Amino acid sequence: MPIVLSDASFSYPDGSLAVDSVTLRINDGERIAIVGQNGAGKTTTVKMMNGLLKPSSGSVTVDGLATTDQTTATTARTVGYVFQNPDDQIFGSDVQGELEYMPKYLKWDAEVTEQRVGRAAKMTGIRRFLKVNPNDLPFAIKKFVAIGAILVGDCKYVILDEPTAGLDDRGLKLLNRMMDQLEAEGVAVIAITHDMRFVVDSFTRVVAMANRKIIADGSCEEVFGNDDVLSRAKLKRPEVPQLARELGLSTTALHLNAVVALIR
Amino acid sequence: MELVSLRNVGFTYAYGDKPALNDVSLTIEPGLLYGVVGLNASGKSTLCSVVRGIIPHFHHGELTGEVKIKGRDLLEWDPAELSKSIGYVFQNPFTQISGVKDTVFEEIALGLENLGVDREEMIDRVTTVVRELGLEALIRKNPNELSGGQRQKVAFASIIAMDADFIIIDEPTSQLDPDASEAVFGIIRKLKERGKSIILVEHKIDLMAEYADRIIVMKAGRVVMEGPAREVLVSDELSQAGVPYPEVTELAFALANAGKPLRSVPITRAEARELVSARIKEAPHAHSAL
Numbered sequence: 001m002p003i004v005l006s007d008a009s010f011s012y013p014d015g016s017l018a019v020d021s022v023t024l025r026i027n028d029g030e031r032i033a034i035v036g037q038n039g040a041g042k043t044t045t046v047k048m049m050n051g052l053l054k055p056s057s058g059s060v061t062v063d064g065l066a067t068t069d070q071t072t073a074t075t076a077r078t079v080g081y082v083f084q085n086p087d088d089q090i091f092g093s094d095v096q097g098e099l100e101y102m103p104k105y106l107k108w109d110a111e112v113t114e115q116r117v118g119r120a121a122k123m124t125g126i127r128r129f130l131k132v133n134p135n136d137l138p139f140a141i142k143k144f145v146a147i148g149a150i151l152v153g154d155c156k157y158v159i160l161d162e163p164t165a166g167l168d169d170r171g172l173k174l175l176n177r178m179m180d181q182l183e184a185e186g187v188a189v190i191a192i193t194h195d196m197r198f199v200v201d202s203f204t205r206v207v208a209m210a211n212r213k214i215i216a217d218g219s220c221e222e223v224f225g226n227d228d229v230l231s232r233a234k235l236k237r238p239e240v241p242q243l244a245r246e247l248g249l250s251t252t253a254l255h256l257n258a259v260v261a262l263i264r
Numbered sequence: 265m266e267l268v269s270l271r272n273v274g275f276t277y278a279y280g281d282k283p284a285l286n287d288v289s290l291t292i293e294p295g296l297l298y299g300v301v302g303l304n305a306s307g308k309s310t311l312c313s314v315v316r317g318i319i320p321h322f323h324h325g326e327l328t329g330e331v332k333i334k335g336r337d338l339l340e341w342d343p344a345e346l347s348k349s350i351g352y353v354f355q356n357p358f359t360q361i362s363g364v365k366d367t368v369f370e371e372i373a374l375g376l377e378n379l380g381v382d383r384e385e386m387i388d389r390v391t392t393v394v395r396e397l398g399l400e401a402l403i404r405k406n407p408n409e410l411s412g413g414q415r416q417k418v419a420f421a422s423i424i425a426m427d428a429d430f431i432i433i434d435e436p437t438s439q440l441d442p443d444a445s446e447a448v449f450g451i452i453r454k455l456k457e458r459g460k461s462i463i464l465v466e467h468k469i470d471l472m473a474e475y476a477d478r479i480i481v482m483k484a485g486r487v488v489m490e491g492p493a494r495e496v497l498v499s500d501e502l503s504q505a506g507v508p509y510p511e512v513t514e515l516a517f518a519l520a521n522a523g524k525p526l527r528s529v530p531i532t533r534a535e536a537r538e539l540v541s542a543r544i545k546e547a548p549h550a551h552s553a554l
C-alpha cells in the first residue's frame with residue numbers, strides 16, 4: 001500500500017504557509033527524487049509523510065491509515081526519515097550507541113539487534129567509525145551515520161533529505177549501492193537532492209517543487225525536457241545534456257554515453 | 265608579498281590517531297580564487313582551519329612546520345585580530361547561525377556589529393548582500409525557522425557583509441539549488457574582481473572549472489597538486505585523488521576513447537561547445553576520406 005498526500009497543506013506556527021495543496025502518491029518499493037528551489041517546501045512535504053508534521057489541511061495516509069490518527073512514533077516505524085541536518089537527529093556519544101538506539105527503545109533481542117546494526121553499518125560504510133563520537137566526524141560521514149540509524153529499523157519507506165550535500169564521489173557510489181540494495185529488498189526510497197546528475201543517473205521518477213507546490217511529476221526526460229519547469233524550480237540540466245541541447249544534437253539525451261554516441 | 269605560506273605543515277587532532285595534514289607546503293598569492301578539492305576527510309577543512317588560525321588557537325592538537333599569514337608567523341597573531349581580517353564561512357551551515365538574533369536581518373548584521381561598523385553603513389551593507397542573494401522575503405523571519413538552503417544563504421551573507429580582504433569559504437553551496445549555487449559562485453567572482461583573495465572548498469567541480477583560478481588537490485592529508493585550474497582539472501592526479509573531472513572533460517575523454525578525440529580537452533561548457541561543433545563540422549570529411 002502506498003503513501004498518499006491529498007491536497008495536503010502545512011503552515012508553521014509563525015503562520016508561514018510552507019506547503020500548499022500537494023497531491024502525491026508513492027507506491028511500494030518505488031524510487032523517487034524530489035527536487036526544487038530552496039524553501040520550496042520539500043522538507044516540509046516529506047516530514048508530513050512520516051508523521052513528524054501533520055497536515056494543517058488535506059490528508060496524508062500511509063498504507064491506508066491517516067497520519068493524524070497515529071502517533072508519530074507509529075508512522076515513523078513504517079516511514080523512516082533521515083534529517084537534512086544530521087545534528088537534528090543524532091544525539092548518541094558514539095556511533096554504535098546511535099545505531100542501537102531504536103533496537104533498545106523497541107526492546108529487540110540481542111541477536112536481531114546485532115544483525116540489523118551490522119547490516120546498516122555495512123550499507124552506510126561506517127563500520128570503522130563505530131567507536132567514534134559522531135561530532136568528531138566530517139559532515140558527510142555524520143550524514144551516513146544518520147542514514148544508518150534509520151536503516152537499522154525495518155521501514156518500508158526510507159526518506160533521505162539531501163543525502164548528496166557535500167558528498168564526494170566515493171560517497172555517491174556508496175549511496176547508489178545502498179539504494180540498489182533497498183530497491184532489491186522492496187523498500188521505497190524518496191530522496192531530496194540538488195544534484196541533477198545524481199537524479200538523471202539514479203532515478204526514473206522526479207517530482208519538482210516550487211513555491212510550496214508540486215509543479216511537475218514525471219520521468220527525467222519529461223522534467224528535464226521542460227524549460228519552464230526548470231526555471232520555476234531553479235533547476236539546471238547536467239552539463240553534458242545541456243551541451244547536447246545547445247549544439248542541437250538532442251533535446252532528450254540525458255546521459256554522457258548517449259551524447260558520445262551522437263557525436264561523430 | 266604572498267598572503268599565506270605553509271612549509272612542511274602537519275597537524276594531528278588531539279583525538280585523532282593519524283595526521284589530518286601531512287607535510288603540506290603551499291603558497292597562496294593575493295587576489296586569486298583558489299579552489300580546494302579532495303575526498304571527504306582528505307584534510308580540506310583542516311587546511312582552512314590552519315590558515316584561519318582556528319588551529320592551533322581553538323582546535324587542539326599538534327601543529328608542526330611553519331605557517332605564515334601576511335608575512336607573520338601564525339603563532340604571533342592575536343586570534344581576535346586574525347578573525348577580523350579573515351572571513352570564514354563554515355562547512356556546516358547549521359552551526360553558523362548564532363542563535364542569539366531574532367531576525368535574518370539582525371543575524372546578517374551581527375558580524376558587522378562586532379566589528380563596530382556604524383549603523384548607517386551596517387544597514388547599507390546588509391541590504392546589499394540581501395539583494396545579491398535574493399533574501400528580501402526572509403529578512404524578518406527567525407533565522408532558526410528557515411529551510412536548510414535558506415540558512416546556508418544567510419550564513420554566507422553574514423560573512424560576505426563583513427567585507428574582509430581575505431575570505432575562506434568551506435562548501436558554501438552544499439544545500440543550495442542549482443540556480444542559487446551559481447549565484448553564490450557569481451558573488452564570489454565579483455569579490456575577487458574587487459581585489460579580494462579567496463580560498464573556496466567545493467565538490468561542485470563544474471562550477472570550480474568555470475570560476476577558480478587555481479586548484480589545490482588534497483588526498484589523505486597531503487596536497488598532491490596545486491596549479492592553474494586548466495592544468496589540474498584535466499590531470500591524472502585529480503582522478504587519483506578520487507575527484508571527478510568536470511562533466512565536459514569526462515565527455516572529451518570518452519570521445520577520445522571512442523576514437524573521436526576533440527582538438528583539446530575542455531573544462532567548461534563554453535569551450536566544449538566550440539570544440540564539439542568544430543568536430544561535427546569536420547566529421548563528414550573524416551568519413552568521406554575513408
Ligand SMILES: Nc1ncnc2c1ncn2[C@@H]1O[C@H](COP(=O)(O)OP(=O)(O)OP(=O)(O)O)[C@@H](O)[C@H]1O
Pocket residue numbers: 012013014016017018036037038039040041042043044045084408409410411412413414439441
Ligand atoms: N520551523 C519553521 N518555522 C517557520 N517557517 C519555516 C520553518 N521551517 C521552514 N520554514 C519555511 O517553510 C518554507 C519551506 O521550507 P522547507 O524546509 O520545506 O523547504 P525546502 O524545499 O526543504 O528547502 P531547502 O532546499 O532549502 O532545504 C520556507 O519558506 C521556510 O522558510
Ligand SMILES: [Mg+2]
Pocket residue numbers: 042043044084161411412413
Ligand atoms: Mg530542505
